[in-house]
Amino acid sequence: xxxxxASLDWNIVGSMKLKILAAGITLLLFALVVxxxxxxxxxxxxxxxxxxGIHTLDPSRMSWTQDFRVALNLWExxxxxxxxxxxxxxxxxxxPPMISDGGLTYTFTIRNDARWxxxxxxxxxxxxxxxRRAIEPGSSADYMFLITDRIVGAADYVAWRIEAVTQxxxxxxxxxxxxxxxxxxxxIARLPILAGxxxxxxxxxxxxxxxxxxxxxxxxxxxxxxxxxxxxxxxxVGIEARDPRTLVVRLTTSCPYFLDLLGLPVFLxxxxxxDLLRMRPEGAPITAEGLVxxxxxxTKPLYRRNGYPGLITNGAYxxxxxxxxxxxxxxxxxxxxxxxxxxCRTVDMLVYENISxxxxxxxxxxxxxxxxxxxxxxxxxxxxxxxxxxKDYYLCPVLATYFLNxxxxxxxxxxxxxxxxxxxxxxxxxxxxxxxGIVEQVLRRGDRVAKSFxxxxxxxxxxxxxxxxxxxxxARQLLVEAGYPGGEGLPPIELLYTPSDELVxxxxxxxxxxxxxxxxxxxxxxxxxxxxxxxxxRFMVARGNWYADYTDPTTxxxxxxxxxxxxxxxxxxARYDTLLDRAEAEGDTDKRTALxxxxxxxxxxxDFPIVPILHYATPVAIxxxxxxxxxxxxxxxxxxxxxxxx
Amino acid sequence: xRSPILRRLRLGALTVACVYVLTFLMxxxxxxxxxxxxQHHIPPEAEMALRAQYDMDNNWVxxxxxxxxxxxxxxxxxxxxxxxxxxxxxxxxxxxxMLIGLMAVLIAVLIGVPMGVVSAVRRRTWIDVSCxxxxxxxxxxxxxxxxxxxxxVFSVYLNLAPIGGWGTIAHLxxxxxxxxxxxxxxxxxxxxxxxxxxxxxxFVRTAIAKGASKRGVIWKHxxxxxxxxxxxxxxxxxxxxxxxxxxxxxxxxxPGMGQHFVNAALNRDAGLILSTVLVFATLLVxxxxxxxxxxxxxxxxxxxxx
Numbered sequence: 007x008x009x010x011x012a013s014l015d016w017n018i019v020g021s022m023k024l025k026i027l028a029a030g031i032t033l034l035l036f037a038l039v040v041x042x043x044x045x046x047x048x049x050x051x052x053x054x055x056x057x058x059g060i061h062t063l064d065p066s067r068m069s070w071t072q073d074f075r076v077a078l079n080l081w082e083x084x085x086x087x088x089x090x091x092x093x094x095x096x097x098x099x100x101x102p103p104m105i106s107d108g109g110l111t112y113t114f115t116i117r118n119d120a121r122w123x124x125x126x127x128x129x130x131x132x133x134x135x136x137x138r139r140a141i142e143p144g145s146s147a148d149y150m151f152l153i154t155d156r157i158v159g160a161a162d163y164v165a166w167r168i169e170a171v172t173q174x175x176x177x178x179x180x181x182x183x184x185x186x187x188x189x190x191x192x193x194i195a196r197l198p199i200l201a202g203x204x205x206x207x208x209x210x211x212x213x214x215x216x217x218x219x220x221x222x223x224x225x226x227x228x229x230x231x232x233x234x235x236x237x238x239x240x241x242x243v244g245i246e247a248r249d250p251r252t253l254v255v256r257l258t259t260s261c262p263y264f265l266d267l268l269g270l271p272v273f274l275x276x277x278x279x280x281d282l283l284r285m286r287p288e289g290a291p292i293t294a295e296g297l298v299x300x301x302x303x304x305t306k307p308l309y310r311r312n313g314y315p316g317l318i319t320n321g322a323y324x325x326x327x328x329x330x331x332x333x334x335x336x337x338x339x340x341x342x343x344x345x346x347x348x349x350c351r352t353v354d355m356l357v358y359e360n361i362s363x364x365x366x367x368x369x370x371x372x373x374x375x376x377x378x379x380x381x382x383x384x385x386x387x388x389x390x391x392x393x394x395x396x397k398d399y400y401l402c403p404v405l406a407t408y409f410l411n412x413x414x415x416x417x418x419x420x421x422x423x424x425x426x427x428x429x430x431x432x433x434x435x436x437x438x439x440x441x442x443g444i445v446e447q448v449l450r451r452g453d454r455v456a457k458s459f460x461x462x463x464x465x466x467x468x469x470x471x472x473x474x475x476x477x478x479x480x481a482r483q484l485l486v487e488a489g490y491p492g493g494e495g496l497p498p499i500e501l502l503y504t505p506s507d508e509l510v511x512x513x514x515x516x517x518x519x520x521x522x523x524x525x526x527x528x529x530x531x532x533x534x535x536x537x538x539x540x541x542x543x544r545f546m547v548a549r550g551n552w553y554a555d556y557t558d559p560t561t562x563x564x565x566x567x568x569x570x571x572x573x574x575x576x577x578x579x580a581r582y583d584t585l586l587d588r589a590e591a592e593g594d595t596d597k598r599t600a601l602x603x604x605x606x607x608x609x610x611x612x613d614f615p616i617v618p619i620l621h622y623a624t625p626v627a628i629x630x631x632x633x634x635x636x637x638x639x640x641x642x643x644x645x646x647x648x649x650x651x652x
Numbered sequence: 653x654r655s656p657i658l659r660r661l662r663l664g665a666l667t668v669a670c671v672y673v674l675t676f677l678m679x680x681x682x683x684x685x686x687x688x689x690x691q692h693h694i695p696p697e698a699e700m701a702l703r704a705q706y707d708m709d710n711n712w713v714x715x716x717x718x719x720x721x722x723x724x725x726x727x728x729x730x731x732x733x734x735x736x737x738x739x740x741x742x743x744x745x746x747x748x749x750m751l752i753g754l755m756a757v758l759i760a761v762l763i764g765v766p767m768g769v770v771s772a773v774r775r776r777t778w779i780d781v782s783c784x785x786x787x788x789x790x791x792x793x794x795x796x797x798x799x800x801x802x803x804x805v806f807s808v809y810l811n812l813a814p815i816g817g818w819g820t821i822a823h824l825x826x827x828x829x830x831x832x833x834x835x836x837x838x839x840x841x842x843x844x845x846x847x848x849x850x851x852x853x854x855f856v857r858t859a860i861a862k863g864a865s866k867r868g869v870i871w872k873h874x875x876x877x878x879x880x881x882x883x884x885x886x887x888x889x890x891x892x893x894x895x896x897x898x899x900x901x902x903x904x905x906x907p908g909m910g911q912h913f914v915n916a917a918l919n920r921d922a923g924l925i926l927s928t929v930l931v932f933a934t935l936l937v938x939x940x941x942x943x944x945x946x947x948x949x950x951x952x953x954x955x956x957x958x
Contacts, residue, residue, distance in 0.1 A: 027946065035754055039821065042747035046819050061689065062734040069690030143701035148692040168700065175704050184710065295704040305735045330736055330744045331907040332818055356817060358905040362800070363816035366808055370815055534684030534920050541693050553691060571693045 047327075050335060050354035051650050052632065054375040055364040059331050059357040063305035063317070065271035066140040067147040071553070071641060074271055075377065076334055076355060079645050080319040081274040084114050084133065084253070085265050089636045089644050092557050093466075094265040098128050098275065098320060099253070102265070108593060109260035114253040121341035122277050123324035124315065130247035132275035132320075137245050139280075140272035143171050144297030149272045152555070156264065158244030158256040166239060170232045171296040173200065177225040178294055200224050233290055259590050262598065263558035270556070277318040280304055283311065322348065322646035331357050336645075349634075349649040368627055374650060376627040377641060385450035387625045392452055398630050401452045401623045402637040405464050405554035407562065409456070409618045410514075415576025416543045422497045425490065426546055429613055434484035435547070436617035437477045438521040439514065445620050448513045452625075456618035458610050459552075459566075460559045464639045468559050468599050471607035473618070478521045485522060493523035500527045502545035504536045510619075511549070540574045550574060550616065554640065559602045560586070566609055566616070577615030582608045657941070664937035671933040672719065672926065679922045680711050686731045686920035706731065708922070718926055727927035732919045738927040741912055746931065748818065749908035752900070753893035755828035757886060760835035765875075765882065767836070768843025772851065772878075773870060783840060790837030799830040799903035816905035827904040831897055835889055839882055846878030853877070880947055887943030891936040 056072040065077055078086070086097040095101060099114040106113070120128035139145045141153050141164050154161040173196060176186045180197075244256030257264065267273060283301035285293060293299050303309045307316045307325040317325050322344055323336035334355040338345050356373065358364035361381050367373045379387050379399075391399035412426040412435070413419060425431045441455045454461070457473025482492070490496045499518070503511045508530065515526035531539060540548050552572075554561040564570060567586060568578040585605035592598040609615060626637050634647040687694050687702045694702075703709040706729065707717055721728050727738035771783035806826060807815040813826050850856060851874050859873045860866075898910035909928060916924035 027949075031754075031758075035751070035758075038747050038751035038754065039824075042751045043819060043821060043823070061732065064734055067734050069692065143698070144705055146698050146701070148690060148694045148698060150698060151692075151695060171701055171704060175709065179710070184713075293705075297701055297705050299705065302729065302735050302737075330733075330740060331911075332744075357907065358816055359902045359911060360816060360905055363803065363903065363905050366803070367815040367817070370808065370811075372815060532918065534682075534688070534918065537688055537693075538684050551691070571695060572691075 047335070050352035051350045052352075052375065052645060052648055053354045053356060053373050054377060055356050055358050055361075055367070055373055057358055057361050057364065057378060057380070060334065060355075063325070063328070064145075064302070065136065065274040065276070066145050066150075068271040069148055072377075075642060076336070077271050077274065078269065078321070078642060079323045079336055079353070080321045080325055081271075082120070082321045083269040083273050083275070085268040086644070087266070087269055087638075087640075087642065089638060089642070089647070091466075092266075092638055092640060094268070097269065107256075109262070110257050112255045112257070112264065113248075114255070116251045116253065117343075118251075119343045120320060121339075121343070122318050122320045123339045123341060124277075124318050125341050126277070126318075127250075128275060128320050129250040130253035131250065132277060133253050133273075134245050134247045135278065135280070136274050136276040137272070138240065138243075139276060139298070139300075142298040143167050144293065144299045149270070149555075152267055152270060152272050156257050156259075156261055156267075158258055159242040160244070163239055163243050167296070169196075170228070173197075173228055174225065174232070174294065174296040177221060177228060181221040181225045200228055229290070229294075229296075232296060233292060236291060260593055262595060263556055263560075266556050266558065275320060277320070279315055279318055282314045322644070323353065326352070333357065342646075344646050348646050350645050353645050365627075368629075371629075374629045374632050374652075375635060375643075377643060379625040379627060384625060388450065388452035388623070391625060398627055400626045400628065400637045402626055402641065403454060403461065403464065403639060404622045404624050404641060405461055405557065405639040406552060406622045407456055407459055407461060407618050408453075408549070408551045408620045408622060409459065409616045411540070411545070411548045411550045411575040411616055412614060413543050413546050413548075413575060414578070414615050419500065419544060419546050422500075424546055425488070425496055425499075428488050430484045430488040431490070431496075432614040432617075433612075434481040434488070434522065435518060436614045437474060437481035437484070438518055439617065439619070440476055440517055441619050442476075443517070444510055444513055448509055449620070452623040453620040454623065456621045459606055459616065459618050460562045461621040461639075465557055465559060467595065468602065470559075471603055471610060473610045481522060493525075496524050498525040498527045500529050500546045502529050502531065502536065502539055502548040504533050504549070505530050507549050543574070543576050548574065551622075557640070559599075559606065560589075563602060563605055563609075575615035577609075577613065579608060579613055579615070582613070657945075660941050660944070664934075664941060667937055668930065668933045672722075672930060675926055675929045676715055676718075679920075679925055682917075682920055684920045686922060689732075702731075706923075714922070718923070722927070722930055727930075728923050730916075730921050730924045732916070732921045732924065738923050741924065742909065742927060742931055745907055745909040745912055748906060749894040749897055749901075749910060751824070752828050752831055752897055752906065752908060753890055755824060756831035756835060756893045757890050759828060759832035760839045760889070761882070761886070763832070764836040764839025765843050765879065767840040768845075768882075769847055769870065769875060769878075771840065772844045772847030775848065783844075787837040787840050790833045790840075793833070795830050795833070795899045796903055798833055799827070799900055802826050802830055803903065816903075818905065818907050823904075823906070827897075827900050827906050830903070831893055831900045835893065838885060838889070842882045842885055843878060846881050847874055850874035850878040876950060880950060883943055883947050883950065887939040888936070890939045891932065894935065895932050 060073045060076055061070055062068060062073060063077065065081060068074055068077060082097045084097060084099040085094045085101065087093065088095055098120040099116055104113040105111070116128055116130055122128060137153060141150045141160055150164070154164050176197065179186050246254045248254050280300060283304045284291070285299040285301065287293055291298070301311065304314065305317050306328060309316055319325060319339065322339060322342050324339045325334070326337040327333065327335040336353045338348055338351050358367065361379060364373060364376060365379060365381065368376050387399055388401055390396040391401045412432040413424055414427060416424050417427060418424055445453050445455050458470030460468065460470045462470050485491065485493060501511055501515060511528055515528055518524050518526055539545055552562060552565060563586060565572045566575070566577050566582065567573065568583050582605050585601050589598045589601035589605065592601060610618060624641060628635055631651045633649045635643060685694070687699050707714045718728060727742070730736060730738050730741060733741065767783050771780045774780050803815065803826060806813045814820070814822055817823060856869055856874050859869050864873070895910060895913055897908050898914050900906065901908045901910050912924055913928045913932065916928055
């Protein structure tokens with residue numbers, strides 16, 4: 007029919023134009039097929055799926071587990087982890103390092119055979135470069151706290167740099183004739199001094215009527231002075247490359263889990279070739295706003311500019327190809343000390359936005375490993391795994407907790423009095439919950455009921471407090487004591503959540519309505535609005551979850567410290583903070599653990615700024631012919647020991 | 653015709669400019685922090701530095717910088733994908749969406765037009781009823797249902813196509829067909845309605861009276877008139893096929909632009925929102941102009957109005 011139609015059109019219109027049009031469309035289609043489909047390459051030894059791909063391969067900017075997963079195969083820190091037990095092991099540095107000054111100074115010796123993927127030796131200076139990038143404004147992101155909170159002088163350096171960025175941004179605007187904004191407030195107090203209106207003693211050095219300020223000159227002065235001090239200021243940070251193979255790190259306080267941190271992306275080394283792509287406007291090492299900025303293309307394997315040779319890494323693998331939202335291919339780093347022994351020579355990370363399609367591809371044998379199976383029918387996957395029907399489906403207990411935040415800080419929420427400032431109300435709502443029902447009847451995906459914030463049986467040497475069991479009668483009594491007998495007098499309770507939590511939220515609402523007689527208003531918000539409402543305490547009850555950054559209870563407990571940026575409940579517990587401070591200063595491991603346990607007990611047995619609901623279990627699928635790939639509580643999968651006998 | 657085309661291009665540019673201003677206003681009015689990634693709230697110091705880096709601390713500067721960049725076809729960085737620019741994101745995904753969209757529209761024309769013609773000619777027969785039923789199904793079934801069904805049947809059971817992903821010609825037919833289904837339905841309905849009108853017209857009666865064959869009347873006389881509404885529909889349809897392919901991309905794991913169109917808004921990624929909207933707005937304007945030109949070729953009376 008189509009042919010008939012085509013021949014007919016030519017006859018009717020009798021025009022060359024339509025023929026040209028058809029030829030043009032055909033040509034366009036052909037060009038699109040060639041360009042859009044791209045080239046194919048042979049299947050990798052191991053293929054796995056990251057549903058949404060990766061956000062960045064810049065170690066200093068990483069925030070997501072799937073990005074970490076790739077980075078930890080491409081780079082190697084001073085330490086790494088045992089893939090089964092998660093105990094720290096040696097990596098680029100000899101292990102264990104020398105620890106002195108009561109646990110405050112760590113001296114690492116870089117291995118002789120630590121090599122970059124171009125054959126260069128890994129040096130201590132490469133670590134200094136990587137760690138400095140992780141805290142410099144312009145190249146840093148949310149995980150910089152791992153360095154600033156622990157290493158001597160790092161927080162001061164960042165504060166000094168940020169102050170300069172604020173001043174330079176404000177001065178740049180004044181120089182260009184713009185007004186300054188509230189974001190520049192920290193700089194405003196210093197502006198009269200910088201401009202020479204007031205001397206450092208606070209005296210007026212110019213007559214107000216003679217006031218004429220050369221903002222361009224002030225800007226140049228501040229900029230030049232700041233650039234001149236950059237390196238000398240950084241010398242005060244406790245990261246020192248004493249010689250090419252010796253790295254000395256000084257900590258502010260003793261940190262028993264420091265070696266556990268050192269495999270994380272912000273602690274990875276960066277090859278010196280990155281300096282070829284550092285933005286140097288007019289030869290300065292920072293931008294006009296005072297930022298340290300690199301050409302963001304530096305993470306591409308084939309990027310060539312200014313002599314840059316493409317991404318160089320020091321892990322077991324090098325990056326061979328990265329096609330946006332399609333594939334990351336890793337190939338063995340030929341200079342890695344394990345290169346000869348590695349069976350799995352190439353690894354493909356494919357992107358499947360639809361996890362169901364990824365599961366189908368796995369079932370059809372086109373994918374060997376699925377590190378996540380977050381699908382609406384995950385309860386069925388859990389059943390298959392727990393019943394033993396599918397031996398290649400694993401349920402990994404993860405170091406992560408799903409909980410509810412109670413707003414402890416705002417007297418009013420959306421114009422309504424917030425009853426959760428009263429500890430008794432929080433406790434009543436916590437005691438009324440049937441967590442077992444949520445885990446076993448609502449979600450049914452093999453998670454564990456949570457009575458503590460820190461998951462039990464995962465962190466070696468730490469046993470969390472036992473928490474409280476469900477007790478509806480006690481909950482009702484607490485409401486009576488708080489002045490809300492039978493829920494009378496309580497305003498409608500707003501429960502804030504994201505659409506993915508609809509089912510659980512409905513169950514929670516039902517439980518509270520039935521057991522406490524309160525009215526619940528469900529408020530579902532898309533993720534960004536949700537995050538903003540939560541961060542600004544615009545909620546009464548909000549769902550929360552936390553995945554451990556490292557294997558220590560403080561990765562959870564620090565979130566509830568007064569003033570912590572992730573303390574969404576706004577909880578301010580003086581006793582709790584004191585116990586955490588004491589734990590931080592405690593050198594004895596057992597005493598430290600006991601103090602942390604006491605602190606956690608305050609949260610989950612007395613004050614209830616949060617109520618833990620469950621500890622996640624994540625389903626993972628690994629083909630039986632894949633060996634050497636182990637599940638663990640942090641879902642990190644090194645591939646260097648993997649063997650695939652397909 | 654050159655002058656009218658220039659006039660249409662000028663109007664198109666004005667339309668795109670209006671779209672830019674409105675989108676920008678919506679972007680700055682949106683709640684939510686574009687720099688919030690992962691589970692940690694970003695430290696204020698890091699956020700301040702990022703806002704300074706991307707000129708997000710001054711909306712007015714950002715408005716002009718983005719506009720000047722866009723005029724030079726440089727859409728700047730994305731906040732979500734630190735290592736890629738908006739240009740790279742578009743260059744990697746737009747051809748994919750164009751290919752699937754074009755294929756879907758071609759499939760829609762190749763199946764929908766004959767279906768509409770047959771349905772009109774065999775009006776009120778079982779063929780007509782069958783066609784109308786298929787049209788109804790095509791319009792009512794959401795693409796995530798049809799896509800998943802096609803994926804299970806052709807990829808899992810029959811093993812005739814790869815299960816999702818992208819990279820070979822074999823990855824193309826299922827997403828294109830899924831995306832085409834609602835368009836087939838629209839094209840078939842428009843063709844049927846157009847054909848019914850045309851078959852009742854004087855010029856068709858005249859052709860029959862002059863002894864033209866039934867096939868000749870249908871294909872040579874009635875269809876060229878009946879197809880004009882279909883051609884007009886194809887411009888917006890092409891743009892819709894490209895922007896509306898989010899679900900199809902998700903089901904089949906196709907790395908097209910629809911996902912960025914949606915995810916950029918969810919991530920509050922101002923650069924990517926503005927660049928995808930501008931690209932789609934420009935394409936929509938150009939497709940509409942292109943379709944009007946084709947209509948003018950088919951019917952000289954329209955040329956006067958273009």
